[in-house]
Amino acid sequence: MASTLPPSTTGFATVSTQPDVRLFYSVTPPALPLDPARPVIVLSSSLAASTELWDAFTAAFAPTHTIVRYDARFHGRSPLSSTSDYDYKTGHTIDDLADDVIVVLDTLGIGAQHAPAFVGLSIGGGVGVSLAARYPDRFGSFVIVGTRSHAAPGDAARMAERAAFYKTHGARAQAEQSVVRWFGTTWPSASPANAAKAKHVADIVEQTPLEGFVASAAALNRMDLREQAAAIGKRQRQSPSATEGNRNNKTNVLFVVGADDGALVVAESKQLAAAAGSPLEVVAECGHIVNVQQPARFHELVRAWIARE
Template identity: 30%
Template sequence: MARNRAVPAIVREAQRVVFDELGRSGSRVVVLAHNLLAHRGSFAAVAARLAPRARVVNVDLRGHGDSRGTTRAFSTADLAADLAAVLDTLAARDAIVVGTSLGAAAAVELTRQRPELVGALVLIAANPHAASARDRLTFGALATILRTLGPGPVLTSILAGLHAPDAAADVRGATTAHLQAMDRRDMARAVNAWVSRPALLPELAGLRLPARVVVGGADSPALAAAGRVLADALGAPLRTIAAAGHTVQAERPAEAAAIVEELLATTGP
């Protein structure tokens, strides 16, 4: 494992993973892990709000943003190992790990793999269930389209899945630009990582750590129900952010940051 000193990044198993590090050196670490087909820029406003109180590590998951150029298929376990490598490089422990959807799956896997690295969890728009047969067919078709044709033919439906209908134009525009810049193979591999994710509930069995579960009020009703399942499994509060879609951190950064600030105030040193 190596770290590129010119640009904040680590290289693990030939995969470059890029991150931003900002905020108060020596203070509690907060790790931000975005959702499928998003990028670390979606957490930029959250990171800026948290920086006065924490050491914030905002990661581009492999296959996304500047962590582009995958050479093989990957899984949520790989994403978790990447996050662990970033934290090891920074000599960080007891982090508050904030994950949205795919990032939430990686956060739970990280907690299972390396419990000493994780002191608290914030799971946003998380799905506790493994993909259904219908999901495997739907996302398998999506991966094929993305790999062969790129996002153009399915851009409208992807945006509808990522954002509330009334999401700000600049937020939707940033997502559109990111999708259009992604490598087709990276997109397909990321979708396949999502569809092959394990169920979270068995991973959560026995976990006893501070947590918050967050859902967007304008996200799918199924994810609202899933949020309750997760909250019950963790014994954690469920927070609904009104009018937010799936990418809560980009649409309602102040509310998302406030939930993390609550954990900063009530946990750790």
């Protein structure tokens, strides 16, 4: 799909040298050092996706904001490890992925004084919950989109089936399976524009190597955000702003989910929001990839949330 993005600064943040883990990032527009008049938004993608998933969002917000995007470990343009015996099967945890965001911010000189907003989708939403629980002073607000609260029996087997399908049928077939799970079949077939968007997402997912999928699937297989959501809620209840007369200011975390997303995603998004003492927005006529399927509504929600007093 054609893009009208302004130029970006790109580079790599080093997470570790032994083993070698590096993350690709982009800053749009190329504003280093940061322009203090431009609020910062950090974007985190779903499993098997890359920075390109946020092209439309970036084009919409870049005139007024500094947009920081990054590719998760071994996704997109974040390279596979040069450490020959890197254990992708063991992979990493959600907290590891959250720590990676802090590395990217530190690399770019984005400190607590910049109070960036964080917007995370799916596994990126899980990363956002971890950040909100463990690094609350580094961010001004969070938008957590379409995340599960915890792994359940059978999840690991399903992820293993998807990895086996990838090995047997290739990256494109796996990407097309993902698009069907995320969008269903009705929405892409409703118009040529929808079909083009769904194809674009499949093109993005196809770029993810099997190692990247397996390593992050391991994080999802052992994910449990319930205690972190409860910690967010406890902190917010103890905040001086958490009064009955000032309820709108007691949380800096907004949860968002598509009404037509998977039943577990919808239910567990509600559970996380309740535990965190946060509002939940359910986006009608939308599946998992809210920023692509309902961009106007999603952009409206994000603008309102990060601009509130």
